[in-house]
Amino acid sequence: MNYPDYVKDKKDEIIFKFLSNVADHYDKNTFWRKSQHALYKRKFANIPDSFLIKSLLDYLTHQMTGHTKFVPTVANVSEYVQGQTGFMKHWLSVPLDKEYCRHCRTDEIGKSGGWRTIFFYGMRGDTKRMGELIVSAKCDCELGEKLTGAGYETVMMQLLNSDPNAEVAVDRYDQQLGRKIQARHLTNYHWDQILARGYVRYGIAEAGEDTDRLYPIWESPFWITPEGEVAAGLYGWTIPEHIAQQIPHQNLTAQHKHGMLRRIRKDIQNDGYTGSVPQHISGNIARDMGDFF
Numbered sequence: 171m172n173y174p175d176y177v178k179d180k181k182d183e184i185i186f187k188f189l190s191n192v193a194d195h196y197d198k199n200t201f202w203r204k205s206q207h208a209l210y211k212r213k214f215a216n217i218p219d220s221f222l223i224k225s226l227l228d229y230l231t232h233q234m235t236g237h238t239k240f241v242p243t244v245a246n247v248s249e250y251v252q253g254q255t256g257f258m259k260h261w262l263s264v265p266l267d268k269e270y271c272r273h274c275r276t277d278e279i280g281k282s283g284g285w286r287t288i289f290f291y292g293m294r295g296d297t298k299r300m301g302e303l304i305v306s307a308k309c310d311c312e313l314g315e316k317l318t319g320a321g322y323e324t325v326m327m328q329l330l331n332s333d334p335n336a337e338v339a340v341d342r343y344d345q346q347l348g349r350k351i352q353a354r355h356l357t358n359y360h361w362d363q364i365l366a367r368g369y370v371r372y373g374i375a376e377a378g379e380d381t382d383r384l385y386p387i388w389e390s391p392f393w394i395t396p397e398g399e400v401a402a403g404l405y406g407w408t409i410p411e412h413i414a415q416q417i418p419h420q421n422l423t424a425q426h427k428h429g430m431l432r433r434i435r436k437d438i439q440n441d442g443y444t445g446s447v448p449q450h451i452s453g454n455i456a457r458d459m460g461d462f463f
C-alpha cells in the first residue's frame with residue numbers, strides 16, 4: 171500500500187486504512203481523510219494496536235452498512251471502540267508506556283493513582299486543639315505531577331508550618347514488606363497509641379527479643395476476651411492454653427460473632443500491624459522530611 175507522508179508509524183497505518191474505507195464508502199476526498207487522520211491519531215494514540223485493529227475492523231463490518239447516511243465522526247467511532255469487550259478505561263488517560271509509581275498507584279498495573287495520603291497529628295488550626303488530620307495531595311511521580319492540586323511535599327510543609335511540633339507523615343510503598351504503609355503508621359503517635367492499649371509491647375534486647383517488633387502482653391485482660399482471641403489469630407499469635415481456657419465462648423450468637431470479627435479485622439487493618447515497627451518512625455519527622463529537599 172502506498173501511504174501519504176503523514177503516515178509514519180503502525181498506528182498511522184491502522185487509522186489510514188480505516189479512513190480509506192470510510193472515505194470510499196461515503197465518497198470523501200483526500201483532504202477530508204487527512205484532516206480526520208489527525209483527530210483519530212489524537213484519540214487513539216493510546217490504544218494498543220491489536221485492539222484498535224480488531225475494533226475498527228468490527229466497525230467497518232457491522233456499522234458501515236449501506237443504509238447509514240451519516241459519515242461517522244471520530245466521536246462515534248471512539249464510542250464504538252470503547253464499547254468493545256476488553257476496552258480499558260485507562261487507555262483514555264494513561265499513556266501505554268507510563269504508569270503511576272509504587273507509592274501512589276491504586277491498582278496492580280499502575281494505571282490509576284496519583285494521590286498520596288498525609289497524616290497529621292498536632293495543633294489543628296480550625297479547632298485550636300490537638301487532633302488528627304488526613305489529607306490527600308498529588309504524588310511527585312511523572313503521572314502524579316500531571317494532576318491538579320498541591321504536591322504532597324508542599325502540603326506537608328504547610329502542615330508543619332502550622333504546628334512545628336506536629337507529626338506529619340506520608341504513605342509510601344515499602345519494598346521489603348512488598349506493600350504500602352499507611353501514613354498514620356509512620357508516626358510515633360500511632361504506635362504510642364497501640365502501646366498505650368497495654369496488650370502489646372516492644373521486644374526487650376536483654377531477653378533476646380527483637381526491639382523493633384511488638385510482642386503480646388498475655389497478662390492483659392484483653393487476651394481473655396473473645397475480641398482478644400480473634401485479634402491474636404489475626405496477629406499470628408497463639409494464646410497460651412491457660413489463658414485461652416478463660417475466654418468465654420458459650421453465649422455468643424453467630425451474628426454477634428460475625429459483627430465482632432468484622433470490627434476487629436477493621437481495627438487491625440487500621441493498625442496495620444505487620445509484626446515489626448517500621449524503622450522510619452524511630453527517627454524524628456524533621457529528619458525524615460529532609461529526604462524531600
Ligand SMILES: [Zn+2]
Nearest residue numbers: 271274309311
Ligand atoms: Zn506516584
